[in-house]
Amino acid sequence: MLDPSRPFGCDFSFVSHAHIDHLHNANGKKKAKTRVLASKETALIAQVRGYDMQNASEDQDGFELVDTGHILGSRGLLIGDDIYYTGDISTRERAFMKPGRLPHAATLIIESTFGRPEYVFPALSEVTHRTNKIISEMYDLGIPVILMGYSLGKAQLLTKLFGHWDPLYIYDSVARMNAVYADLGVELKSAMAHSEAEELGLLSKSKPWVMVAPLMQSRSNFVREMKDRHGAVTIGFTGWAVGRGYKYMTGLDYVMPLSDHCDYNELVDAVRQCRPEKVYTIHGFAAEFASTLRAMGFDAEPLGKSSNTRNTERSLDSFT
Ligand SMILES: [Zn+2]
Numbered sequence: 001m002l003d004p005s006r007p008f009g010c011d012f013s014f015v016s017h018a019h020i021d022h023l024h025n026a027n028g029k030k031k032a033k034t035r036v037l038a039s040k041e042t043a044l045i046a047q048v049r050g051y052d053m054q055n056a057s058e059d060q061d062g063f064e065l066v067d068t069g070h071i072l073g074s075r076g077l078l079i080g081d082d083i084y085y086t087g088d089i090s091t092r093e094r095a096f097m098k099p100g101r102l103p104h105a106a107t108l109i110i111e112s113t114f115g116r117p118e119y120v121f122p123a124l125s126e127v128t129h130r131t132n133k134i135i136s137e138m139y140d141l142g143i144p145v146i147l148m149g150y151s152l153g154k155a156q157l158l159t160k161l162f163g164h165w166d167p168l169y170i171y172d173s174v175a176r177m178n179a180v181y182a183d184l185g186v187e188l189k190s191a192m193a194h195s196e197a198e199e200l201g202l203l204s205k206s207k208p209w210v211m212v213a214p215l216m217q218s219r220s221n222f223v224r225e226m227k228d229r230h231g232a233v234t235i236g237f238t239g240w241a242v243g244r245g246y247k248y249m250t251g252l253d254y255v256m257p258l259s260d261h262c263d264y265n266e267l268v269d270a271v272r273q274c275r276p277e278k279v280y281t282i283h284g285f286a287a288e289f290a291s292t293l294r295a296m297g298f299d300a301e302p303l304g305k306s307s308n309t310r311n312t313e314r315s316l317d318s319f320t
């Protein structure tokens with residue numbers, strides 16, 4: 001089973017990465033008799049998040065785990081030489097993240113979160129440039145800035161990309177994930193956790209500052225507090241920022257298109273690189289992307305109910 005939510009009745013269950021929409025509790029009360037395939041990074045991160053992954057292994061005859069460049073430890077699964085399942089994938093280099101690799105396979109099961117032509121992301125350098133410009137303008141005015149992205153993966157990229165700003169504070173749940181990344185060899189600037197900074201009164205005293213925090217809506221208690229007490233400005237980082245509705249929906253001050261998924265063009269390139277005879281699309285715009293691929297001459301069809309998965313993935317990717 002591939003990223004199963006209930007790994008029962010199978011010999012192997014594959015966990016592509018440690019985002020909670022891809023995790024299950026293999027050894028919960030009801031023990032599943034399944035062998036778990038996952039990278040050692042995924043197993044470690046998942047354990048820190050409270051999932052039991054002690055029996056996970058990355059070496060098993062007949063399977064190859066392939067780097068997908070989505071978050072630290074994310075892998076796709078090559079089954080024999082003929083089926084490749086991507087899990088979540090990004091083929092774009094981002095700071096310490098290397099591009100995901102696409103092996104050749106007769107059957108490709110590919111995620112299609114951003115499988116619509118309007119979802120094309122600008123270069124990373126453009127996003128960092130625009131963000132640094134905003135922070136610099138705010139610093140001139142003494143205004144703190146909160147950089148937001150989901151706490152596993154995106155927040156570590158934000159810490160790396162904007163760690164040169166000082167002082168830098170890290171939201172507690174992000175700090176925990178930063179520590180795991182550091183344990184796994186990713187060098188991130190060590191910075192004070194936000195609760196400690198708050199207790200010491202540093203957030204009021206040392207304005208302006210930059211904080212890396214999980215994605216939250218502007219009406220969340222935390223953002224309201226940061227705005228009321230410290231006049232902070234918020235910048236959200238997600239691929240959904242390409243759509244006009246996202247900024248309005250979240251109420252954030254700025255949104256930046258920075259994603260850990262392929263954009264539309266990268267998805268099409270990924271399919272071409274794999275040279276599959278059959279393509280299945282899953283997550284996001286699965287039906288739309290499959291029909292685009294058919295128009296390009298591929299034999300493609302969506303898996304699952306795309307309209308439902310779209311909303312799930314969207315809310316999970318935005319706010320976990
Ligand atoms: Zn993911």
Ligand SMILES: [Zn+2]
Nearest residue numbers: 019021022088
């Ligand atoms: Zn996902």
